[in-house]
Amino acid sequence: MKGVQDVKVGVLSFAHVHAGGFARQLDAMDGVEVLAADPDTDLAAPGEVRGKDFASRIGVNYVDTYEELFAWGPDKVVVCSENVRHRELVERAAAHGVDVLCEKPLATTPEDGAAMVEACRAAGVRLAVAHPVRFSPAYLAVREAVRAGTTGEVLTVAGANNGYMPGARSRWFTDPELSGGGAVMDHTVHVADLLDDLFEASPALTVYAQTNNLLYEGRAAVETAGLLTVTYANGAVLTLDCSWSQPGHHPAWGGLSMQVVGERAVLEMDAFDQKVHGFSETARAAVELPYGVDLDALMLRSFLFGEGPVEVTDGAAGLRAVRIVAAAYESARTGKTVPVAG
Structure with a gap:
């Protein structure tokens, strides 16, 4: 049973093929509480399971919007959206003062990547990239x-x-x-x-x-x-x-x-x-x-708890x-x- 002092981790989007694995691993960790949101499903392929249906399939808690997820008060978030949408979600996390682990690549252009690094620096939050x-x-x-x-x-x-x-x-x-x-x-x-x-x-x-x-x-x-x-x-x-x-x-x-x-x-x-x-x-x-x-589990534990032989990128x-x-x-x-x- 999850405790009152658990680290609260939000999963933003199920677009990436690693999103489900990350969400399941996080949900199975002691000391972690997980909530997912995947509202941008308009570009999913026919037959691709996303959103609430995917959350039900992998057994994680779900809300319909990113606004609801940030209102929940996450300590950290993991961004698993399409590459071009990384910037807007990382900047949203920074605006809420939340540490963020972003799927690779960090961005699709150096300009977007630099803006993301600066947004997190200015907000005093950690920006990490999923290079397991x-x-x-x-x-x-x-x-x-x-x-x-x-x-x-x-x-x-x-x-x-x-x-x-x-x-x-x-x-x-x-x-x-x-x-x-x-x-x-x-x-x-x-x-x-x-x-x-x-x-x-x-x-x-x-x-x-x-x-x-x-x-x-x-x-x-x-x-x-x-x-x-x-x-x-x-x-x-x-x-x-x-x-x-x-x-x-x-x-x-x-x-x-x-x-x-x-x-x-x-x-x-x-x-x-x-x-x-x-x-x-x-x-x-x-x-x-x-x-x-x-390797994904080691990376996630390093991001959440600072464990492991090296730091997350x-x-x-x-x-x-x-x-x-x-x-x-x-x-x-x-x-x-x-x-x-x-």
Whole structure:
């Protein structure tokens, strides 16, 4: 039974595919009381369950409007709306003096991201961004080795963040007016955030990118594949495959891997490969049985209670990732290497 001193957490929108998981995990935590609101369901795909019906399905308390949710007096909120609607909800939380965890990417443009960071700074509230891979034991082992000097100076990083095309579950992901872009917007930011932490905020300087939508051709109005080369002020170079290239029938939604090449050592990590791999003769298909930690749960507990080995990504770091994405789109448009705005 929830107690009178519980942390009150509001979930703003069920648009994002992670919203239901966040809401369920929060509701299951001792010391947490959850209330959700999802009034902006006008853009949901036919057959997509949203609003009160979705809240009933996952078993969380629900109100019809954001006004009612803020009148409830939340201590913290989690924003899970379409990307383009992040700014208005974060600024609303700031105006109510409420700490906010915003789904990634922080914003669809650097201008919106900067306004969100400033609104929260001026209001004296915390702005965090949902980049759970910082909590991966594999990443933390890489981080420890780099910080200890085991690798020597990092020279290059080869990263890949692949996954399903999310538009199959939530149509807005493939609508550029709501998502801000496709695979580059969706998947660049996770690896960019890891390197922002690994390099201790050494800034990205330039980006060269190529994109196409040959994958799922005719099913998406955004790019479904992207390749980036990013140079950093510390001399390191990142190459990144950020494509929606995981087939829909694969047992795993996707994954994030990095190879970090240093002067004295090469480190390899896969953030989501804590699994037993096998094959089901009955199903005639590959199977994967995960046993690893839940990165979303670790991130949420860090945001709520300050627990865990690292802190949740802050708004400033989220904005730096958005600036890399913006430079990538400009590079793909012009065919040139583009400087990252500072």
